[in-house]
Amino acid sequence: MGSVQWTLLLLVVVSICSVHVHASDPPLTLDYYKKTCPAVLELVRKEMECAVLSDPRNAALILRLHFHDCFVQGCDGSVLLDDTIDLQGEKEAPTNKNALKGFRIIDKIKNLLESECPGIVSCADILTVAARDAVLLVGGPYWDVPLGRKDSKTAGYELSSINLPTAADGLLSIISKFMEQGLSVTDMVALSGAHTIGMARCVNFRDRIYGDYALTSEANPISEAYLQNLRSSCPPAGGEDNKESAMDYETPELFDNSYYQILLRGQGLINSDQELYSSILGIETKRLVQNYAENPLAFFEQFSQSMVKMGNITNPETYVDGEVRRNCRFVNT
Ligand code: HEM
Secondary structure, eight states: OOHHHHHHHHHHHHHTSOOOOBOSOOSOBTTTTTTTOTTHHHHHHHHHHHHHHHOTHHHHHHHHHHHHHHTTTSSSSGGGOOOOSSOOOSTTSTTTTTTOOOHHHHHHHHHHHHHHSTTTSOHHHHHHHHHHHHHHHTTOOOOOOOBOOOBOSOOOHHHHHHHSOOTTOOHHHHHHHHHHTTOOHHHHHHHHGGGGSSEEEHHHHHHHHHOHHHHSOTTSOOOHHHHHHHHHHSOSSSSOTTOEEESSSSSTTSOSSHHHHHHHTTOOSSHHHHHHHHOTTOHHHHHHHHHHHHOHHHHHHHHHHHHHHHHTOBOHHHHHHOBOOSBTTBOOO
């Protein structure tokens, strides 16, 4: 398929999806808490330092939480809400169940901020700053975080399954899910670089190591030794669904560009990652993967910009109807 046809197809895919939220000019500012809670950045950083020092995996948990927050109703802390009689949270949605952790780290930061400046700092802002610090603390880039988000009074259980990409999604599906949030193909490829840290569960890469569609495709190979290693911990059926393997087997605890180098070798752990480089539809994504694999600074720069863009995804209603939760797990009574 030529690039013109590819673009046309993509436009059709995107235009049939209705746009609910976008990454456009929310009323956020860098000095939002300057007068009301001047220590906010320092306090979040300190807590994140403790969390990442005690286990570098915590950086990955927080970064993923922020992503799953922003893609469902905008960055509004909705992912942090627990189920109650009145509210069905997002934590038990199929895309999130058994796959999201790190809530206690956010609780701890929130408690600290509530004692320092009660009722001021939203959970959505805490998560956004904590995600930036998480990346920085494992060797990634720094960027300034615009602030002033409000917390939602609702959650999007069903929207979670619709909006969030999964390991089984093909490239076009992933691109359209990002475009629906106002994020470009470049944003998508750069943000996928988050998989340079953290783990995936067997249930999310079983198809890749046993299934037909990934392995038998010449365009999407995986090395024999690596494959045997993965198969020994992730059996073809029955059990071990939650057994984890690193997505970047070279430097799993370091935020660097080796994720892209792994894709060049056809060794991406989850199929949706390998698609960025190996899909026949991915002319542009392949070029971007090659660029970030060769040029770590280009990756860091784009990742920073795209994280700000993702962090700015808003649902305008939250600004009218939102609040600053006292406890990130529950809407204020
Ligand atoms: C491009 C589409 C994406 C897909 C299909 C995808 C899918 C996945 C899957 C299947 C896992 C493993 C989860 C599990 O097995 O429990 C995962 C983990 C992770 N994802 Fe993504 N993801 C995408 C984009 C992103 C983005 C944009 C970010 C953040 C900016 C992100 C951050 C992470 C992190 C840090 C982990 C590791 C979490 C941990 O160690 O527990 N992902 N992702």
